Amino acid sequence: xxxxxxxxxxxxxxxxxxxxxxxxxxxxxxxxxxxxxKYVLDLRDFPGDPIQEKIIHDFDTIVNxxxxxxxVEVMGGIEPAYTFVKKCLLAGKSVATSNKALVAKHxxxxxxxxxxxxxxxxxxxxxxxxxxxxxxxxxxxxxERIEEITGILNGTTNFILTKMxxxxxxxxxxxxxxxxxxxxxxxxxxxxxxxxxxxxxxILSSLAYGKFxxxxxxxxxxxxxxxxEDMVYAEELGMTIKLLGTSRKLGEDTFTALVxxxxxxxxxxxxxxxDVFNAVFVHGNMLGDAxxxxxxxxKLPTASAVVADVVDAAKHLxxxxxxxxxxxxLELVPNADAKRRFFVRINGEESVLKSRVDEVFGQVExxxxxxxxxxxxxxxxxxxxxxxxxxxxxMPEVVKMIRMAD
Numbered sequence: 001x002x003x004x005x006x007x008x009x010x011x012x013x014x015x016x017x018x019x020x021x022x023x024x025x026x027x028x029x030x031x032x033x034x035x036x037x038k039y040v041l042d043l044r045d046f047p048g049d050p051i052q053e054k055i056i057h058d059f060d061t062i063v064n065x066x067x068x069x070x071x072v073e074v075m076g077g078i079e080p081a082y083t084f085v086k087k088c089l090l091a092g093k094s095v096a097t098s099n100k101a102l103v104a105k106h107x108x109x110x111x112x113x114x115x116x117x118x119x120x121x122x123x124x125x126x127x128x129x130x131x132x133x134x135x136x137x138x139x140x141x142x143x144e145r146i147e148e149i150t151g152i153l154n155g156t157t158n159f160i161l162t163k164m165x166x167x168x169x170x171x172x173x174x175x176x177x178x179x180x181x182x183x184x185x186x187x188x189x190x191x192x193x194x195x196x197x198x199x200x201x202x203i204l205s206s207l208a209y210g211k212f213x214x215x216x217x218x219x220x221x222x223x224x225x226x227x228x229e230d231m232v233y234a235e236e237l238g239m240t241i242k243l244l245g246t247s248r249k250l251g252e253d254t255f256t257a258l259v260x261x262x263x264x265x266x267x268x269x270x271x272x273x274x275d276v277f278n279a280v281f282v283h284g285n286m287l288g289d290a291x292x293x294x295x296x297x298x299k300l301p302t303a304s305a306v307v308a309d310v311v312d313a314a315k316h317l318x319x320x321x322x323x324x325x326x327x328x329x330l331e332l333v334p335n336a337d338a339k340r341r342f343f344v345r346i347n348g349e350e351s352v353l354k355s356r357v358d359e360v361f362g363q364v365e366x367x368x369x370x371x372x373x374x375x376x377x378x379x380x381x382x383x384x385x386x387x388x389x390x391x392x393x394x395m396p397e398v399v400k401m402i403r404m405a406d
Contacts, residue, residue: 002314005039005062008075015303031314063087070313073097089113096309098125104199108212108327115320122309127200128278130301131294137207138323144284146208150246153200155276155296156184156191157243162274165231193222194259201245211330219335221260229372236369239263256333262405336386341404347397350376360394
């Protein structure tokens with residue numbers, strides 16, 4: 001019997017219990033032993049719920065019990081999750097977590113502790129909910145030199161943008177609908193400002209490139225400034241707008257990373273990823289292109305990913321699953337030096353401003369949307385972010401810029 005403890009009995013924690021109870025026979029067969037939930041840690045009691053007999057309120061009960069071999073952390077946030085997880089690892093207990101904030105900030109340290117004690121710190125559910133992406137990164141793609149990762153990493157923002165382009169909603173109405181349907185938190189800031197996607201691309205990049213990418217170093221923009229007019233232009237171009245988290249290997253030790261809205265064309269596999277679905281595109285030097293797609297959030301998909309880590313940990317109780325993630329920091333090229341094309345909206349008439357646009361931005365592609373009055377747009381040639389910013393300053397008529405996903 002493999003005894004486990006679950007820390008947190010909220011949405012994901014109750015999902016973990018449900019998955020183990022429902023699929024117990026299959027899980028036990030795959031482990032070759034019985035997975036037994038001995039404790040569930042929570043501040044609350046749950047009278048009438050069968051789980052009540054396992055509820056405890058003191059973390060020390062878990063860390064001091066030698067029978068507990070695996071701990072599931074689904075409390076969320078940095079503290080007390082970090083303190084609890086670190087103590088569990090130091091006590092020789094493997095940990096499975098869905099906590100992206102914890103993994104993004106302390107992943108390298110916690111993995112190092114796990115390696116030293118020949119146990120495991122696993123976090124499949126921290127990115128992409130139920131999409132299997134973490135494990136393929138450190139197992140299936142071990143023979144690859146990963147050159148790019150780009151993904152739709154947040155289901156809330158993808159739902160909002162889908163409603164904006166398909167139904168013509170403005171941002172506020174789409175956010176209200178997402179909240180009503182339970183896709184957005186009461187405070188949606190982390191989602192709509194891009195912070196959630198930023199932590200996820202930092203985790204994926206750290207695994208892909210083998211060094212710690214500090215999410216605080218990643219330039220991040222959210223979707224709060226995207227308007228129905230932007231979507232009209234996107235449709236005119238036969239494109240859509242997606243919030244992407246992306247990182248790329250530029251040279252042997254040079255990398256770029258960014259989270260921002262992008263115009264995405266129909267040839268991209270990410271173009272048709274809609275509603276609350278997530279997708280991660282990976283490019284390897286030998287593999288070429290691959291994409292991982294599925295439900296990026298929700299109680300049972302996320303819980304399923306956590307339980308997969310429990311199974312993995314149970315099959316490797318005294319052997320660390322190899323992960324490529326050093327504590328050495330991955331140095332990013334400043335975002336100002338990153339090169340790309342830009343979609344730029346400009347107030348005024350094209351016939352009046354064309355010569356000035358040509359003078360400032362060089363050769364561009366002009367775009368006119370019949371449903372947007374008093375302005376036009378251009379798509380620039382490739383230039384750095386710094387060069388674009390300088391040129392935009394020279395034209396006060398510039399209304400908006402959205403990056404092109406080339």
